[in-house]
Amino acid sequence: MDAGTIFLRPQPVVEDRRPVFNFGDGYHAPYFEHMTRLYPALHRMFAYSGATHCMMFRRTWLAEMHKEVEALHAQLPFWKAYLQAIDPAHRERGASEEELYFHFCLMFHAGDLIIRHLRWSDAAAAEEGKAGPAELYQPEPSHAKGPARPAAAGTAFIARRV
Numbered sequence: 001m002d003a004g005t006i007f008l009r010p011q012p013v014v015e016d017r018r019p020v021f022n023f024g025d026g027y028h029a030p031y032f033e034h035m036t037r038l039y040p041a042l043h044r045m046f047a048y049s050g051a052t053h054c055m056m057f058r059r060t061w062l063a064e065m066h067k068e069v070e071a072l073h074a075q076l077p078f079w080k081a082y083l084q085a086i087d088p089a090h091r092e093r094g095a096s097e098e099e100l101y102f103h104f105c106l107m108f109h110a111g112d113l114i115i116r117h118l119r120w121s122d123a124a125a126a127e128e129g130k131a132g133p134a135e136l137y138q139p140e141p142s143h144a145k146g147p148a149r150p151a152a153a154g155t156a157f158i159a160r161r162v
Helices: 029-038 059-072 078-084 097-112 123-127
Strands: 005-007 018-021 114-122 150-159
Touching (some): 059 078, 059 097
């Protein structure tokens, strides 16, 4: 959870023992270029972005991803391989742990997670009245079972970019 994220209503992060992943429509090419350098078999698995302001990490899946990356990089610790794979030309925004983990989970654990789009607003837009209650506060719960797929929008949150 990013420090600037505020949920406006309760939002389950686990349902039926499966983590709930949010997705967005952003795309930043350096994130995927970094992903390819770090873990060449991994690629964009979904037309949307996993770089949202909230994500549930499952320790076992994270450890699995670390182990795979370390094996590809001659047992270099994950954090070092991650940093070395960043293009110096994109030091400020050259990698996203959320994007990497999101697509790793979709590739290897798609049936064990739930994807749900959460309607949200940038705090500045909400403060300026550009996103009102009709856009933000209407939850549409998902009851999806089976393989990961986009589900109805969930509870809203506001994120302040810092």
